[in-house]
Amino acid sequence: MMIGMRISMLLSLVFWAGVAAAAVRHVPIQSRVVLRAGEAYTLTIEATAATEIGWRAVQEPRCTTSCVQATDLTSPMHYGIATALGASKKYIPVSGLISIEYKNVSTQPVTIDIYQVERTCEAEACKFLDPLQSARWLVFKVAEFKAISTSNDGSYSIISGTTVAGRPFTFKAVWWTDDKRAAAVNCSAFVKRYLDNRTPTEKYAPYIISGQAIGESDNIVLKSVDTCAPKAPNFGVPEKNVFKF
Numbered sequence: 001m002m003i004g005m006r007i008s009m010l011l012s013l014v015f016w017a018g019v020a021a022a023a024v025r026h027v028p029i030q031s032r033v034v035l036r037a038g039e040a041y042t043l044t045i046e047a048t049a050a051t052e053i054g055w056r057a058v059q060e061p062r063c064t065t066s067c068v069q070a071t072d073l074t075s076p077m078h079y080g081i082a083t084a085l086g087a088s089k090k091y092i093p094v095s096g097l098i099s100i101e102y103k104n105v106s107t108q109p110v111t112i113d114i115y116q117v118e119r120t121c122e123a124e125a126c127k128f129l130d131p132l133q134s135a136r137w138l139v140f141k142v143a144e145f146k147a148i149s150t151s152n153d154g155s156y157s158i159i160s161g162t163t164v165a166g167r168p169f170t171f172k173a174v175w176w177t178d179d180k181r182a183a184a185v186n187c188s189a190f191v192k193r194y195l196d197n198r199t200p201t202e203k204y205a206p207y208i209i210s211g212q213a214i215g216e217s218d219n220i221v222l223k224s225v226d227t228c229a230p231k232a233p234n235f236g237v238p239e240k241n242v243f244k245f
Contacts, residue, residue, distance in 0.1 A: 026115040029053070033112050035068070035104035042073065042101045043114055047093040052117035054088025055102060059111035067106035073099040088117050123176040125155035128221045130214065138213035138222065139237045140169060144201045148191045157188045164206050169243060171220040173209065185211075187228030204230040210237070217245050 033041050045051075055070060057063050063084040070087065071080035074094050081087060082105055091098045104110045121129075145161040146168075155176035162168055175186040187209065194204055211225035220243075229235065 025118045025120075026054070027118055028113065028115050030114040032058070033102070033114060035102065035110045035112065037104055037107045037109065040101050040103035042099060044097055044099045046096055047091075047098045048096060050090050050092050051098060052088055052090045052119070053098070053100060053114065054086060054117055055112045055114045056086030057084070057110055058113050059109065063106060063108075063110065065106060067104060067108070067110050068112060069101075069103045069105050071101040071103070073101055086112070123155035124151040124153050125172075125174045125176045125223075128156065128172055128174065129223060133214045135212035135214050135223065137210065137241050138220070138243055139208060139210040139227075139235070139241050140171070140222075140243045141165075141235070142207040142209065143205045145191050145194055145207070148188060148195060150188050150192070154186075154188070157191070159191060159209075163243060165244070167243070167245060169220075169245070170218055171213075171222050173211075173225055174221060174223040175225065177224070185225045185228055187225075190228065190230070206231070206233055206235070208232045208235045210241075 029045065030043060035041060043053075045053075055068065057068060066082035066084050068086075069080050069082035070089070071078055072089070072091055074091060074097065080101075081089070091100065102112060102114070141164045143162050143164045143166070145159065147160045148157050150157040156172050156174045158170065158172050160168070160170040173188070175188065193199070208227055208229040209222065209225065210227040211222045213220055213222050215221050227235075
């Protein structure tokens with residue numbers, strides 16, 4: 001399928017999901033760390049689980065270019081990212097420790113605050129989301145919807161039906177996100193309307209629902225839903241990413 005056509009269908013079906021939000025708190029780790037041009041500071045903390053750590057530039061005037069590069073020294077890949085104002089990332093500890101290098105890659109002095117991000121999720125869908133579990137892109141090509149039930153807070157739905165290959169499926173679609181900058185794709189109202197109105201399958205099939213999936217077989221959770229598209233016979237996707245159970 002052409003990229004333009006896919007984007008068009010996606011944009012026409014993007015809606016904000018009215019579900020519970022997450023509370024976010026920044027807990028100080030190191031404040032007012034002054035870095036001269038080219039200077040680096042290494043933070044090492046104890047951790048027993050994945051921990052989200054961030055930094056922000058607090059000096060005046062603020063950086064006009066990417067001035068601080070944060071590098072994950074714990075990971076063997078030593079992945080780094082440089083920004084002007086700050087950023088946060090979830091780090092995985094090794095032997096109970098997390099080490100991050102913050103380096104001033106600009107020609108001016110920079111002062112940064114380093115903090116831990118604590119998120120309190122109140123959405124019902126959060127009980128299905130494991131931040132340490134690897135996700136994969138998964139596409140459901142639906143021939144017929146059989147049932148849908150949605151949580152009281154609207155954060156997820158359990159959807160069942162049959163694929164175009166004749167395979168039955170059931171998965172949990174998570175509509176909730178704690179990223180306020182992202183538009184949440186939520187097609188639960190459309191699927192429910194098809195079922196309530198007993199809409200003929202030829203009116204919507206093949207219906208595409210895709211996103212990042214965790215779990216296997218009959219225990220799949222589709223998070224970060226990116227596409228809900230009716231009547232999309234030419235939706236292009238590698239076969240390895242199509243649901244086949």
